[in-house]
Amino acid sequence: MSTPEERIAELGLELPEVVAPLASYVPAVRTGSLVYTSGQVPLVKGEPTATGKVGAEVSVEEAVHAARVCALNAVAALKAEVGELSRVKRIVKVVGFVASAPDFHGQPQVVNGASDLLGEIFGEAGRHARSAVGVAVLPLDVPVEVELIAEVSG
Amino acid sequence: MSTPEERIAELGLELPEVVAPLASYVPAVRTGSLVYTSGQVPLVKGEPTATGKVGAEVSVEEAVHAARVCALNAVAALKAEVGELSRVKRIVKVVGFVASAPDFHGQPQVVNGASDLLGEIFGEAGRHARSAVGVAVLPLDVPVEVELIAEVSG
Amino acid sequence: MSTPEERIAELGLELPEVVAPLASYVPAVRTGSLVYTSGQVPLVKGEPTATGKVGAEVSVEEAVHAARVCALNAVAALKAEVGELSRVKRIVKVVGFVASAPDFHGQPQVVNGASDLLGEIFGEAGRHARSAVGVAVLPLDVPVEVELIAEVSG
Numbered sequence: 001m002s003t004p005e006e007r008i009a010e011l012g013l014e015l016p017e018v019v020a021p022l023a024s025y026v027p028a029v030r031t032g033s034l035v036y037t038s039g040q041v042p043l044v045k046g047e048p049t050a051t052g053k054v055g056a057e058v059s060v061e062e063a064v065h066a067a068r069v070c071a072l073n074a075v076a077a078l079k080a081e082v083g084e085l086s087r088v089k090r091i092v093k094v095v096g097f098v099a100s101a102p103d104f105h106g107q108p109q110v111v112n113g114a115s116d117l118l119g120e121i122f123g124e125a126g127r128h129a130r131s132a133v134g135v136a137v138l139p140l141d142v143p144v145e146v147e148l149i150a151e152v153s154g
Numbered sequence: 155m156s157t158p159e160e161r162i163a164e165l166g167l168e169l170p171e172v173v174a175p176l177a178s179y180v181p182a183v184r185t186g187s188l189v190y191t192s193g194q195v196p197l198v199k200g201e202p203t204a205t206g207k208v209g210a211e212v213s214v215e216e217a218v219h220a221a222r223v224c225a226l227n228a229v230a231a232l233k234a235e236v237g238e239l240s241r242v243k244r245i246v247k248v249v250g251f252v253a254s255a256p257d258f259h260g261q262p263q264v265v266n267g268a269s270d271l272l273g274e275i276f277g278e279a280g281r282h283a284r285s286a287v288g289v290a291v292l293p294l295d296v297p298v299e300v301e302l303i304a305e306v307s308g
Numbered sequence: 309m310s311t312p313e314e315r316i317a318e319l320g321l322e323l324p325e326v327v328a329p330l331a332s333y334v335p336a337v338r339t340g341s342l343v344y345t346s347g348q349v350p351l352v353k354g355e356p357t358a359t360g361k362v363g364a365e366v367s368v369e370e371a372v373h374a375a376r377v378c379a380l381n382a383v384a385a386l387k388a389e390v391g392e393l394s395r396v397k398r399i400v401k402v403v404g405f406v407a408s409a410p411d412f413h414g415q416p417q418v419v420n421g422a423s424d425l426l427g428e429i430f431g432e433a434g435r436h437a438r439s440a441v442g443v444a445v446l447p448l449d450v451p452v453e454v455e456l457i458a459e460v461s462g
């Protein structure tokens with residue numbers, strides 16, 4: 001059974017450095033068996049993969065990719081907190097905020113970019129409860145922000 | 155003391171089938187004594203009870219009803235996870251997202267549709283912390299989405 | 309080591325009465341070692357410190373102040389739940405909702421109003437994970453709403 005880290009490599013992905021928080025908070029906090037990550041934005045080496053509102057400046061495909069990058073950044077924050085991703089027993093809850101044009105209501109499809117990656121990395125343990133909502137605008141004008149809660153052991 | 159299931163019947167309501175997730179996630183996840191539900195949309199037999207923004211296409215009354223349907227769907231997701239609703243020790247937290255016209259700020263009244271039903275079903279155990287916010291737009295263009303966290307036993 | 313209550317006084321602040329919920333919910337709920345507060349609005353003696361959208365009617369400075377007031381109200385709700393703030397072991401997660409003009413994406417700077425105060429009051433225990441998002445509109449047309457989760461002992 002490959003480890004989550006091996007699956008990330010098999011997916012041709014690389015766990016980035018934890019994205020430095022945009023302000024006075026920390027990437028993740030553990031309390032008991034739960035780890036809460038901060039809302040993750042789709043930065044790759046400090047640059048947003050897209051900016052603007054989905055259904056306007058940003059296409060659904062670009063938004064799905066951005067959600068995937070948010071999830072990868074969330075996994076990096078998780079790893080920094082727990083060391084080995086095999087300690088992640090379950091991704092419990094994901095919330096996906098999608099900066100949306102007022103008439104765009106495909107948020108579930110967009111946030112699947114994050115949910116699908118979590119499934120690919122953690123398998124059964126990646127199956128999570130989720131809320132996806134369309135918001136007016138996000139930090140740095142990114143199209144997607146994703147936060148998650150994970151149950152961890154050890 | 156009637157069970158929550160009996161109170162639902164007394165209210166003339168019927169617990170629906172758990173609403174099939176709109177994408178790659180599950181209706182609810184349990185971790186320790188907490189159950190997190192996914193954001194619930196106001197679908198009845200697969201059809202939204204209303205679409206559009208509250209304060210524009212959707213009246214406050216329609217939105218209150220939609221929030222009530224979201225809460226009933228959340229209770230159905232909870233029951234599917236724990237079996238007997240008497241295992242629900244407390245509804246801990248509710249978040250109500252209300253798709254709102256920019257000048258509509260009656261979100262608390264709308265989300266009361268959900269909060270009041272939870273009180274009617276669970277009594278004292280239904281008293282919860284809550285956030286209500288006005289968002290730009292929601293999946294399927296529904297006017298309300300409600301997620302909750304419950305403490306359960308057994 | 310001064311208590312959080314002493315630090316509040318040193319900051320020239322006074323813990324207000326817990327803001328009466330705007331609808332059918334309670335200010336905070338404890339479950340095990342976690343306390344979830346309701347979303348707090350920037351009311352001082354029942355009056356909002358500002359109304360409108362940040363980047364339009366509300367300046368960034370006014371919004372930062374509003375976020376600070378939200379955080380102080382959240383601490384009041386926490387204290388009402390746990391009695392002594394020294395029981396707060398960690399502020400685990402903060403979510404800041406900022407009613408935003410569509411082209412305003414400085415939500416992190418705004419929510420720092422809340423995050424910085426939590427750091428000033430709780431020191432190391434005040435360091436938290438956080439999500440900040442721009443929403444269309446909030447209850448009572450306030451510019452900011454802040455909810456938090458705290459780990460407590462005893």
Ligand SMILES: [Ca+2]
Nearest residue numbers: 136290443444
């Ligand atoms: Ca919004």
